[in-house]
Amino acid sequence: xxxxxxxxxxxxxxxxxxxxxxxxxxxxxxxxxxxxxxxxxxxxxxxxxxxxxxxxxxxxxxxxxxxxxxxxxxxxxxxxxxxxxxxxxxxxxxxxxxxxxxxxxxxxxxxxxxxxxxxxxxxxxxxxxxxxxxxxxxxxxxxxxxxxxxxxxxxxxxxxxxxxxxxxxxxxxxxxxxxxxxxxxxxxxxxxxxxxxxxxxxxxxxxxxxxxxxxxxxxxxxxxxxxxxxxxxxxxxxxxxxxxxxxxxxxxxxxxxxxxxxxxxxxxxxxxxxxxxxxxxxxxxxxxxxx
Amino acid sequence: xxxxxxxxxxxxxxxxxxxxxxxxxxxxxxxxxxxxxxxxxxxxxxxxxxxxxxxxxxxxxxxxxxxxxxxxxxxxxxxxxxxxxxxxxxxxxxxxxxxxxxxxxxxxxxxxxxxxxxxxxxxxxxxxxxxxxxxxxxxxxxxxxxxxxxxxxxxxxxxxxxxxxxxxxxxxxxxxxxxxxxxxxxxxxxxxxxxxxxxxxxxxxxxxxxxxxxxxxxxxxxx
Ligand code: SF4
Ligand code: SF4
Numbered sequence: 001x002x003x004x005x006x007x008x009x010x011x012x013x014x015x016x017x018x019x020x021x022x023x024x025x026x027x028x029x030x031x032x033x034x035x036x037x038x039x040x041x042x043x044x045x046x047x048x049x050x051x052x053x054x055x056x057x058x059x060x061x062x063x064x065x066x067x068x069x070x071x072x073x074x075x076x077x078x079x080x081x082x083x084x085x086x087x088x089x090x091x092x093x094x095x096x097x098x099x100x101x102x103x104x105x106x107x108x109x110x111x112x113x114x115x116x117x118x119x120x121x122x123x124x125x126x127x128x129x130x131x132x133x134x135x136x137x138x139x140x141x142x143x144x145x146x147x148x149x150x151x152x153x154x155x156x157x158x159x160x161x162x163x164x165x166x167x168x169x170x171x172x173x174x175x176x177x178x179x180x181x182x183x184x185x186x187x188x189x190x191x192x193x194x195x196x197x198x199x200x201x202x203x204x205x206x207x208x209x210x211x212x213x214x215x216x217x218x219x220x221x222x223x224x225x226x227x228x229x230x231x232x233x234x235x236x237x238x239x240x241x242x243x244x245x246x247x248x249x250x251x252x253x254x255x256x257x258x259x260x261x262x263x264x265x266x267x268x269x270x271x272x273x274x275x276x277x278x279x280x281x282x283x284x285x286x287x288x289x290x291x
Numbered sequence: 292x293x294x295x296x297x298x299x300x301x302x303x304x305x306x307x308x309x310x311x312x313x314x315x316x317x318x319x320x321x322x323x324x325x326x327x328x329x330x331x332x333x334x335x336x337x338x339x340x341x342x343x344x345x346x347x348x349x350x351x352x353x354x355x356x357x358x359x360x361x362x363x364x365x366x367x368x369x370x371x372x373x374x375x376x377x378x379x380x381x382x383x384x385x386x387x388x389x390x391x392x393x394x395x396x397x398x399x400x401x402x403x404x405x406x407x408x409x410x411x412x413x414x415x416x417x418x419x420x421x422x423x424x425x426x427x428x429x430x431x432x433x434x435x436x437x438x439x440x441x442x443x444x445x446x447x448x449x450x451x452x453x454x455x456x457x458x459x460x461x462x463x464x465x466x467x468x469x470x471x472x473x474x475x476x477x478x479x480x481x482x483x484x485x486x487x488x489x490x491x492x493x494x495x496x497x498x499x500x501x502x503x504x505x506x507x508x509x510x511x512x513x514x
Contacts, residue, residue: 079445105450105453124449159455163458164458171449
């Protein structure tokens with residue numbers, strides 16, 4: 001059983017961190033990030049061609065994390081693979097010892113570094129959750145038995161701040177029905193909206209790990225507002241970083257406050273360091289969370 | 292209707308240069324390409340001028356009534372047999388189906404003069420939008436008459452995706468998210484939310500499609 005699912009089941013406040021595989025085969029920067037984040041986290045998310053841009057596969061990078069003694073959350077997007085490849089990679093993941101999977105739709109290729117690519121989206125993330133739940137029961141998506149199934153702890157993404165909430169809520173419930181047991185959210189700045197989402201998901205028996213984005217600099221904020229799908233840093237928060245004499249110190253302070261607030265509401269935090277990995281241990285330590 | 296747009300002239304020029312074509316016959320189309328302003332009489336005449344500017348001779352032209360109709364196009368080819376015989380190549384201002392019909396109807400080399408882009412709705416005169424990709428397994432019954440396969444940029448059957456913000460689409464930010472729109476219309480009409488739609492059956496859309504109504508009068512049949 002995965003450590004993440006175990007900790008969540010026991011009501012522990014969990015910490016996950018996000019790691020992007022390299023654009024190339026040199027693993028040194030990635031393993032350095034893992035070595036920094038890993039000891040403090042219950043699990044590390046390994047992204048899948050994030051931003052619709054070319055990276056080493058999440059499958060291989062997740063295995064690296066595991067070999068370093070950390071627990072990966074293997075991320076799978078629906079953008080790059082059809083149903084045969086997705087199922088095949090899920091089986092591969094299980095044989096590689098990857099127990100947690102996060103299913104996401106994936107950004108559209110036209111926003112990435114290969115805008116000429118054919119977007120696959122053969123199945124969507126809700127359908128993919130159902131496929132993986134079926135594999136947990138020992139069969140493929142057509143119901144035919146597999147010689148050896150899987151036992152994944154299945155997660156999905158959610159965006160509690162995006163309106164309209166009624167549509168989001170219905171969608172999140174559908175994901176739980178399809179097999180999701182935990183959610184990881186996009187960056188949250190509004191704790192009330194987080195509380196609303198957590199309450200709704202607890203009703204249907206799913207856990208919510210709240211996203212925290214480290215806002216290292218005014219430039220990072222511009223990048224988020226312009227490039228990250230859907231996401232907008234609220235003005236009041238952006239000003240705190242923009243006006244700070246030491247933006248990094250301000251970012252650390254802000255993130256620490258956010259984690260402390262989330263501790264009262266959510267089942268865990270998901271840290272997206274955005275280039276500020278070295279500050280993560282300090283944030284977690286000051287907030288009193290993490291391993 | 293089938294929406295086409297002009298092919299880059301450099302490509303047409305290179306195509307014709309490759310076989311050293313000095314004399315060209317032009318075939319337009321009286322249906323979609325006329326409505327799209329890409330292959331009607333006016334565009335045929337404009338293309339004539341471009342070919343002549345490049346130093347080629349236009350031996351003749353026709354605007355087929357329905358250029359993708361093999362019988363009709365054969366007839367047109369016979370009517371213009373002399374002009375076609377005098378040409379080195381035929382340039383077709385029609386969709387890819389029209390180009391291939393012409394290529395089947397004559398012995399000369401046939402070249403596309405347009406790019407075929409989508410099956411379009413005429414929103415107003417000269418404004419076309421893609422609303423259907425002819426997937427062979429329509430879900431409009433479940434989605435309040437709004438096609439997610441085509442109008443969600445990711446083609447998701449179940450949405451919205453994580454990029455939706457304030458009801459707007461992540462990819463086309465000036466547009467409403469299709470899945471929000473579907474939910475809204477279902478609610479307005481008092482219809483139930485369909486639940487998770489299952490993965491599409493792409494075997495319903497294997498290439499190349501073919502339908503023979505003579506063999507399947509009872510409906511259904513073909514793909
Ligand atoms: S679901 Fe969409 S693409 Fe498929 S037939 Fe219906 S309208 Fe066309
Ligand atoms: S925001 Fe809505 S319409 Fe746009 S890609 Fe996502 S699901 Fe599709």
